[in-house]
Amino acid sequence: MIGGKIAFASGMLVALACGWLAFPRILYQTRPQPVDFSHKVHADKAGAKCEDCHSFRDDGTYAGIPTLDKCSGCHAAAMGTTAAEKSFIDQYVTPNREPQWLSYARQPENVYFSHVSHVKLGRLTCEQCHGGEGSTGGLRPYQLDPISGYSRDIWGRPVNRTGLRTEGGMKMDDCVNCHRRQGLEYSCLGCHK
Amino acid sequence: MTTTRRNLFKFAGGGAAGALLTPAPWRLITDTALWSENWPGIPRPARGEIRARFTHCTLCPAGCAVRARCVNGQPVSLAGVKPHPISNGALCPWGIAGHHLPYHPERLRKGPVQEATAAVARAISQRGAGECVAVLDLRPGRTASLTYRRAMASIENGIYLAPRQPAYAVDLAAARTVVSFGAPLFDGWGTPGNVFAARDHFRLIQVEPVETRTGALSDVWLPIRPGTEAAIASALAGDMTIAEAARATGVEEEAIGAVKEAADRGSTVVVASDPGSPLMSLNAKLGALKHTVVARRESPVPDAWKKAAPVTEIAAAADGAIRVLLIDESLPGGYVPWREIEPKLAANAVVAVFTSTSQGYARRAQYVLPAPVYPEVAEDVGPAIDTVAAVFRVAAPLVAPLVPVVNPAGFVAQIAGLPPGDPLRERADAIHQTGRGTLLSYADGKSTPVKEVAADDFWKTLNQGGCWMDDAGKKSAPSGFGWPVTWPTRHDDLPLAVVAAEFNRGGLASPLMSKLERESNLRMAANHVVLSPADAHASGIENGSPCLLETACGRMNAAATIDPGVPAGVVEVAGGPRMAELCGANPRARVVRA
Numbered sequence: 001m002i003g004g005k006i007a008f009a010s011g012m013l014v015a016l017a018c019g020w021l022a023f024p025r026i027l028y029q030t031r032p033q034p035v036d037f038s039h040k041v042h043a044d045k046a047g048a049k050c051e052d053c054h055s056f057r058d059d060g061t062y063a064g065i066p067t068l069d070k071c072s073g074c075h076a077a078a079m080g081t082t083a084a085e086k087s088f089i090d091q092y093v094t095p096n097r098e099p100q101w102l103s104y105a106r107q108p109e110n111v112y113f114s115h116v117s118h119v120k121l122g123r124l125t126c127e128q129c130h131g132g133e134g135s136t137g138g139l140r141p142y143q144l145d146p147i148s149g150y151s152r153d154i155w156g157r158p159v160n161r162t163g164l165r166t167e168g169g170m171k172m173d174d175c176v177n178c179h180r181r182q183g184l185e186y187s188c189l190g191c192h193k
Numbered sequence: 194m195t196t197t198r199r200n201l202f203k204f205a206g207g208g209a210a211g212a213l214l215t216p217a218p219w220r221l222i223t224d225t226a227l228w229s230e231n232w233p234g235i236p237r238p239a240r241g242e243i244r245a246r247f248t249h250c251t252l253c254p255a256g257c258a259v260r261a262r263c264v265n266g267q268p269v270s271l272a273g274v275k276p277h278p279i280s281n282g283a284l285c286p287w288g289i290a291g292h293h294l295p296y297h298p299e300r301l302r303k304g305p306v307q308e309a310t311a312a313v314a315r316a317i318s319q320r321g322a323g324e325c326v327a328v329l330d331l332r333p334g335r336t337a338s339l340t341y342r343r344a345m346a347s348i349e350n351g352i353y354l355a356p357r358q359p360a361y362a363v364d365l366a367a368a369r370t371v372v373s374f375g376a377p378l379f380d381g382w383g384t385p386g387n388v389f390a391a392r393d394h395f396r397l398i399q400v401e402p403v404e405t406r407t408g409a410l411s412d413v414w415l416p417i418r419p420g421t422e423a424a425i426a427s428a429l430a431g432d433m434t435i436a437e438a439a440r441a442t443g444v445e446e447e448a449i450g451a452v453k454e455a456a457d458r459g460s461t462v463v464v465a466s467d468p469g470s471p472l473m474s475l476n477a478k479l480g481a482l483k484h485t486v487v488a489r490r491e492s493p494v495p496d497a498w499k500k501a502a503p504v505t506e507i508a509a510a511a512d513g514a515i516r517v518l519l520i521d522e523s524l525p526g527g528y529v530p531w532r533e534i535e536p537k538l539a540a541n542a543v544v545a546v547f548t549s550t551s552q553g554y555a556r557r558a559q560y561v562l563p564a565p566v567y568p569e570v571a572e573d574v575g576p577a578i579d580t581v582a583a584v585f586r587v588a589a590p591l592v593a594p595l596v597p598v599v600n601p602a603g604f605v606a607q608i609a610g611l612p613p614g615d616p617l618r619e620r621a622d623a624i625h626q627t628g629r630g631t632l633l634s635y636a637d638g639k640s641t642p643v644k645e646v647a648a649d650d651f652w653k654t655l656n657q658g659g660c661w662m663d664d665a666g667k668k669s670a671p672s673g674f675g676w677p678v679t680w681p682t683r684h685d686d687l688p689l690a691v692v693a694a695e696f697n698r699g700g701l702a703s704p705l706m707s708k709l710e711r712e713s714n715l716r717m718a719a720n721h722v723v724l725s726p727a728d729a730h731a732s733g734i735e736n737g738s739p740c741l742l743e744t745a746c747g748r749m750n751a752a753a754t755i756d757p758g759v760p761a762g763v764v765e766v767a768g769g770p771r772m773a774e775l776c777g778a779n780p781r782a783r784v785v786r787a
Contacts, residue, residue: 004203007207008204008206009207010204011204011205011208011209011210012211013211014211015209015210015212016214018215019211019214019217027220058637059244059636062243064243108230109230109231109237147221147224147227147228148228149227149231150227
């Protein structure tokens with residue numbers, strides 16, 4: 001009788017361990033960013049603000065991750081002697097090759113997200129959605145869920161988001177909850193064009 | 194603890210229970226659902242840099258300003274441009290879907306360019322005395338049209354043919370009453386955004402036998418008997434009593450009286466479905482000239498272009514005189530029926546058509562050359578009927594041509610030996626040199642006097658999103674509005690008035706665009722006619738039975754549908770070039786049993 005209880009408890013423990021510890025490691029594929037970029041260095045040393053590089057164009061569209069042209073404005077030649085700087089100049093600036101950045105916050109294909117309406121009209125700060133990314137010393141690896149094809153940041157960093165918690169990610173629930181809190185309209189066609 | 198079969202089951206049961214307390218199964222359910230959204234075959238939107246680019250729609254003379262959302266340079270959606278003073282941010286359904294046109298499955302993809310060039314050159318050099326070279330331009334008023342006229346002026350016996358164009362503009366903003374004789378005011382007449390912007394300030398009286406969409410949205414609809422528009426016009430002009438008009442049209446005297454009263458109050462404009470209709474002369478009687486119907490100044494052209502062939506209507510050309518006919522059907526335009534063209538051709542005439550479809554004139558020409566379609570090529574758009582001031586609008590290309598195409602104006606210029614150049618740039622420079630008017634930039638909505646803009650910036654803005662608008666100037670009266678007028682001859686042997694079930698944008702006809710419209714089963718098939726029960730009964734025709742549609746120009750086998758929604762005296766047909774050829778400008782018909 002006791003042996004049976006031990007067997008049941010053992011099975012349960014193994015499943016719990018697999019589900020909580022092993023599953024998150026198996027689920028996500030980790031990919032490095034192409035350049036060892038530091039937001040902190042750019043903010044502290046160059047005094048750059050978010051909108052200096054992640055800017056809106058004259059026509060109101062959002063430029064997103066800056067292209068090499070923007071980087072080359074300052075990094076036409078190496079600025080400093082670090083290995084990361086040398087690598088960036090040699091691999092991208094000199095051959096005029098665009099870095100293939102992996103966007104943590106890329107929304108799925110069926111979503112239309114407008115930065116301009118959230119930033120200019122909604123007065124949201126960058127940190128409200130992107131957290132402290134703008135002050136990190138280096139880019140963390142990009143984590144991809146190969147089943148859904150989404151970035152880990154879309155789902156939210158904690159793997160235990162099962163729909164009960166609706167904070168910390170960029171899922172539809174997060175958008176809807178924020179709109180609810182602000183008393184704003186939300187409808188299917190607002191985002192799913 | 195011994196390993197027994199029972200304990201193994203308990204271990205598995207514990208594992209299953211434990212798994213339910215982890216995120217794994219729940220997350221896998223969600224991920225699997227998301228995975229199914231990415232299965233092969235599901236369309237995937239383009240990814241890349243998102244930019245807004247500006248151009249002008251060339252699908253009709255309205256030339257509405259267009260803001261294209263482009264991903265990686267590829268237009269993915271079109272919208273209007275809010276600050277534009279004429280189109281007012283509006284686009285019609287065709288304009289909104291215009292970027293799909295280059296990918297149309299029925300698009301012409303190749304043609305015998307070398308052979309056509311050689312045959313045309315040979316025919317020009319070998320033509321006999323009195324034989325002429327002609328260009329038929331379905332969309333006059335463009336810079337390309339001026340190239341044709343210059344080319345024809347430089348060739349001996351060269352003539353420039355074009356459908357009749359209104360030599361006036363309608364100022365809807367100045368109108369308080371609009372009397373429309375079948376003009377589809379809310380269905381593509383003029384510039385849609387301009388019409389709707391002016392709508393709150395005028396009362397619309399729609400005179401037509403069937404209740405079209407414009408009729409349904411009008412303030413007053415006069416459901417006249419088919420073919421009795423002249424009686425209403427005569428009553429409004431005071432040439433006929435209201436009682437006589439009521440007897441002729443079947444409309445109550447009070448209704449006609451109220452319309453006359455409104456028309457006599459001033460600020461009235463009369464518009465007709467055919468801009469060249471004698472009904473337009475009613476404007477002279479109602480005092481609309483110089484007020485709501487005005488003459489429009491021409492956009493400036495370079496001095497070197499002043500030597501240009503005059504505009505000739507096809508009827509004015511001599512029979513059997515055209516040895517070479519080049520038809521520009523690259524843009525939807527006024528269709529000239531082939532029965533009017535054919536007698537003008539010499540026995541050994543060479544006919545080449547620049548088109549994007551194998552329908553239309555391609556059925557008649559020896560050489561069918563693929564032309565670019567909107568938005569593949571830089572073009573300018575002439576003014577629409579409701580554009581009062583002269584304008585210059587460049588439709589900058591949004592995509593490169595998907596198939597090898599021939600630029601019609603370039604072909605004709607080369608045949609005529611015109612010096613190479615960029616006519617659009619030359620015309621822009623000529624406009625800039627006059628210092629007239631203002632330059633409107635779409636990105637920022639700024640309007641700048643041309644005098645304050647450098648020539649290069651002027652050209653750059655025109656190409657990157659902007660238009661030139663002439664100064665308003667003093668209003669002047671257009672010519673050619675005499676009263677009384679001669680009404681067209683009635684064919685009493687053809688008792689039915691022909692009404693196109695689908696509006697074809699004031700005579701604009703493009704087989705490609707008709708195809709786009711008719712992909713719905715709700716559209717009427719080309720070989721169908723619809724009759725009222727009374728007319729069908731009188732002709733002994735049953736629902737679905739075969740019949741013959743006979744007009745002054747020919748006959749067509751068709752299938753008849755009986756619909757109580759069609760008024761007596763009307764036969765409803767599908768639109769398009771084929772029906773335009775069969776029915777002509779003032780369509781009357783007879784339907785008999787086959």
